[in-house]
Amino acid sequence: MTEPGNAQTKAGKAESAPQVHLSAAVMAHPSRARAARRLRAELAELAPAVVFDPDPQGPPSALRTARRAWNTVAPGATHHLVLQDDAVPSAGFAAQAAAAAQARPDDGLAFFTEWGSRTAHMVRIAALTGASWARAVDEYVPAPALLLPAHLARGFDDYAELKADPATPDDVVLDDYLRELGVRTYVSVPNLADHLETPSLTGNDHMGARRCVCLPAEGDSPVDWTGPTVEALPMVPQFSWWEGLSCIRVRDGDSDRDRDRDRYRKEWTAPILAARGLTAAELDAACRAAVPAAVREIVSEMLIAQWWLTACALGVVVADLGLPAERIPDAARQPVAARALATMFPGGVRRFLPVRQFERAGELMVEPLVAALCLGARYGGGSP
Incomplete structure (x- = not known):
């Protein structure tokens, strides 16, 4: 195992961070209103806003809905969570997400990455070496269940308005945005959400099934979100x-x-x-x-x-x-x-x-x- 500060580092200590308060939104297409309501019910303790595509008859685009969803930060929130309507949170998701934000208050935190991505292999490396986090290393941010500090969430809409091509996928625009600000994104090990296999609204069916790398299971030891991190590797x-x-x-x-x-x-x-x-x-x-x-x-x-x-x-x-x-x-x-x-x-x-x-x-x-x-x-x- 490498020493902290090399390829693996320790996350910031939770006791040094202020108390976190999460707000949340579910971004959805009107045709998936039922799935959005399911998510809102499953995450009732977060009282997520449901944000629908403002132009559901327009060209397929997740970006226009994402911009609205990231701009729904509740007053007093320190962090904002956005879930896509096909996300499937694991049991205890809200508490785990809050604990993760407490441990890493300044980073982008993704609770899903699909099982064939470049970042999925980072998660497997982290799991083998006993780490709690893996650096996201694809050229997009894993966005189906993503948490950002509140000030970053609020700034995304303006950034997208000024700098993004409306046809660009939201996860790519998020990656550009966070890179420009020098903010790193980390994926939880294990993932805390899966992906529902439904027909894609943005033309991604050719990608095949996009499931998560691994989920928590009954009997697992509690995750120490202040544990080691697999950083970007050579x-x-x-x-x-x-x-x-x-x-x-x-x-x-x-x-x-x-x-x-x-x-x-x-x-x-x-x-x-x-x-x-x-x-x-x-x-x-x-x-x-x-x-x-x-x-x-x-x-x-x-x-x-x-x-x-x-x-x-x-x-x-x-x-x-x-x-x-x-x-x-x-x-x-x-x-x-x-x-x-x-x-x-x-x-x-x-x-x-x-x-x-x-x-x-x-x-x-x-x-x-x-x-x-x-x-x-x-x-x-x-x-x-």
């Missing part, structure tokens, strides 16, 4: 659910100022693993030995091989963070980590695999994933 492995290919996102910039931007360039995984000493022959042999025939019957060999590269690269990264190969099996059995790992395979191949096979495929690929992590970790532990 490299983030990613299995592209769109292309079906493995890549690694490498941080750009040589100066401290450039690194603070946390922009990433795309490189292919195999050459980076080869530079660490992990050869194609060893990768292929290990993959053939680990992946069961039941998976090979429903997923192409090409997809399996590319996903395997990503899993091995994750092992390299967690070893670089101080988790050696011999400790990975125990770490992977911890409840939050186990659930986060189980979503990695279906989250990556969701466009290529029928929904009815997600759960079984995820279960079948957990042991191969742990084997891949251990293999990659044997080539990690040094400087990337």
